[in-house]
Each structure stands twice: as structure tokens, then as C-alpha cells.
Amino acid sequence: MKTDQRNSIFIRCCYGYAVSGMAVLVIGAILPSIIKEAGISFLAAGGLLSIMAIGNLSSSFIFPVMVSLMGKKKSITIVTLFVPSSLLVLSLLPPLAVMYAVILLYGFARGCITILNNAAVNDIYGDTATSKLNILHCSFAVGAFLAPLLTAAMMKLGFGWKITLYLIVVLTIFSAISYGTMNYQLIDDRKSKSNNSVAGNRGFLRSFPFYCIAFILFFYLGVENCINGWFVTYLQNTGVMSAEFATTLVSLTWLVIMGGRLVCAAMSKKMHRSTILLIHSIGSAVCLFILIKVNSLPLVTISLLGLGYFLSGIYPTCIANAGPLIQGSTFGMSLLTAISAMGGIFTPQIVGGAADRVGIVAAISILVFNVVFVVILSAVNFRIWHQKKKVGQTS
The missing domain is CATH 1.20.1250.20 (MFS general substrate transporter like domains)
Structure with a gap:
């Protein structure tokens, strides 16, 4: 071509x-x-x-x-x-x-x-x-x-x-x-x-690491979809910024995400994917905790931009981490996408229902649950991959 x-x-x-x-x-x-x-x-x-x-x-x-x-x-x-x-x-x-x-x-x-x-x-x-x-x-x-x-x-x-x-x-x-x-x-x-015969592989169905990655994405996409859909509304309701600044800030967050993905791509040449995933998961959790706890405009701005940066690397890194497990299987990628997409379906609805009762500012705290599980599962994933590395070195 x-x-x-x-x-x-x-x-x-x-x-x-x-x-x-x-x-x-x-x-x-x-x-x-x-x-x-x-x-x-x-x-x-x-x-x-x-x-x-x-x-x-x-x-x-x-x-x-x-x-x-x-x-x-x-x-x-x-x-x-x-x-x-x-x-x-x-x-x-x-x-x-x-x-x-x-x-x-x-x-x-x-x-x-x-x-x-x-x-x-x-x-x-x-x-x-x-x-x-x-x-x-x-x-x-x-x-x-x-x-x-x-x-x-x-x-x-x-x-x-x-x-x-x-x-x-x-x-x-x-x-x-x-x-x-x-x-x-x-x-x-x-x-x-370029068709490959490994596309029919089904071994991942019995693989715990595969489901670990899938549920990292499940909880991650819940956070991402809420940022996409709820954060302009959330930031306006905090009372610390104007509607125009809120929409601009969400826009800048995506600029940071764009840069973060390029940085993550460079990091992947020097650091194992599971390590990058754990670092980004912990960073996103810290930034979300700060975001929902402070009422200072500078701190809200910094924490949201930081959240965007650390979230940026999670999705592509998970997909890369799953690659050796699904070995090119179309069904494997579809299943991974399906499990992860469910988080993006349920979480905005849960946040919206809670917002009717306690307000959108309080309801966003539900996302703490998501990021905690992302960190836990990323730590498990980190341990699994590094145990495999040790086994490979000693065998």
C-alpha cells in the first residue's frame, strides 16, 4: 500500500x-x-x-x-x-x-x-x-x-x-x-x-489476570464517563467558579489527558505496563480525594488537571496489558470492552440518582469507591505480573 x-x-x-x-x-x-x-x-x-x-x-x-x-x-x-x-x-x-x-x-x-x-x-x-x-x-x-x-x-x-x-x-x-x-x-x-490464527484463542476465559484488568476498566470508565457527563454540572454547583470557567476547566483537563497519553507512551519504553498502571491509579485517587475535599479555586483547578493526567494512561495501558492474555482474539477484545463498558453505564446513573437526594456535589463522592477499587486491582495486577517476572528469571 x-x-x-x-x-x-x-x-x-x-x-x-x-x-x-x-x-x-x-x-x-x-x-x-x-x-x-x-x-x-x-x-x-x-x-x-x-x-x-x-x-x-x-x-x-x-x-x-x-x-x-x-x-x-x-x-x-x-x-x-x-x-x-x-x-x-x-x-x-x-x-x-x-x-x-x-x-x-x-x-x-x-x-x-x-x-x-x-x-x-x-x-x-x-x-x-x-x-x-x-x-x-x-x-x-x-x-x-x-x-x-x-x-x-x-x-x-x-x-x-x-x-x-x-x-x-x-x-x-x-x-x-x-x-x-x-x-x-x-x-x-x-x-x-495479516489475519492471524490466534484470533480464535479462548484461554483468557480461565485467566484471573484478564478479569482483573477488565474490572480495572469497569471502575475506570465509570469515573471517565462521569467526568465527561457530570463535571461541568458538578463544578458549577460547587460555587467556587463561574459556568464559563467550569466548561473551560473541563476542556483543559482533556488537553492534559492528551499530553498525558503521549507521556505514558514514552514511559512504556522504560517501565513495565503494570508499574505505570499502578502509579497512574494511585495518582488519580489522590487527585480525586483532594478535588472533592477542597473549596479553593486554585486547588480545585490543580487537582482536576492532575486527575486528568493520571487517568489518561489507565485505559491504553490496560489494553496493552491485556494483549498477551487475549493474543489477538476478537472475542477477547469484545468481552474486555463489554465488561468495562458496564461501569460506564451504571456509574453515571448511580451518581445522578444520588444527586437528586443529596445534590451533585455530594454525589460525586461516590467516585471515591471507583478509584479505590482501581488502585486495589492495579496493585493485584502489579503483583501478578512481577511474580511472573520472578518465575521467569528463576526458571
């Missing part, structure tokens, strides 16, 4: 992922306005975040079937058009049941884009895909950084949240066109040359 052909596919995937990051994070940025104008409860708003995660999870099972029936090109083109149409319907503030339906489609489309992007970059770059995947995931962080910042800028200029939504609608339409005109034959040709 020619370099310029591969670069064309890669650039389109990066653009699609950046727009996906914007589309996902804008929901959290405008959630306070939706709660106020639609008159819905925190529990109902938490349901929106959970429904989005359910849609994301369903893509792991539905999108492969769509591709087998219609092919990649037609499937992803149809799916990516769900995003602008969902945002347009959401801007009308329809009844809650309709909101749930469009957010379900919205989450499903996000999951399909993730699947396609990761698979495409893996397939066209093969053994050299690691650095490209890091850049790909950074492009999502770029979009996630820009969405709250754009929302804050619009608020500062006196525009409503719907204007931000309409701007992202335009970008997502261009994304759908980009995916619709991509050369999928090049991807399929490269994939057919």
Missing part, C-alpha cells in the same frame, strides 16, 4: 475521531442547560449518560453484523449520519423518551466510529501501528478539549448552547462525507494478508 494512500485513510480517521470527541464532550458541556430548560431531574440526566454508554456497548455486537451485510463503507456512512441527526433532535428538547432514543443512537454511532478507526489503523500499519494509534487517540482528546472550550466561548459571547450544537452538526456531516468516500478496499486487502 502506498504511503500517501495510507496517510489519507489515517488522516480521515483522525478527523472523524476528533469530531467524535467533540460530539461526546459537548453533551456534558450542555447538560446543565438541558436539565434547566427541559426541566428534567439529575436522575433522568444520568440516564442520558448511561443510555449513551449502552449505545456504545451495543456497537460491539451490532456493527460487525452490519458490516457483514452491507460492507464497511455503507455501514459507517449510515452510522455517522446518526450523529448530526441526533444532535438536531436533541436541540429541540423533545420528550425524555425521545431524548433517550436519540442518545442511544448517538452512543451507538460513537462506538462504531471507535471500532472502525482502531481496526483501520491497525490493519493498514500492522506491526508499526502503535505510534499511529497513540496519535489517533490523541485526536479524540483534541476534539474533547475543543468542545467545552467552544461552549464556554459561545456562552461568553452571549450565544446559547444550541449554536455550539449546530456548529458540531456541520462538522459531523463533513465527517460522514469523509468516511463515505474513504477507500475501504485498501484496508480489506491489507487485513487479508
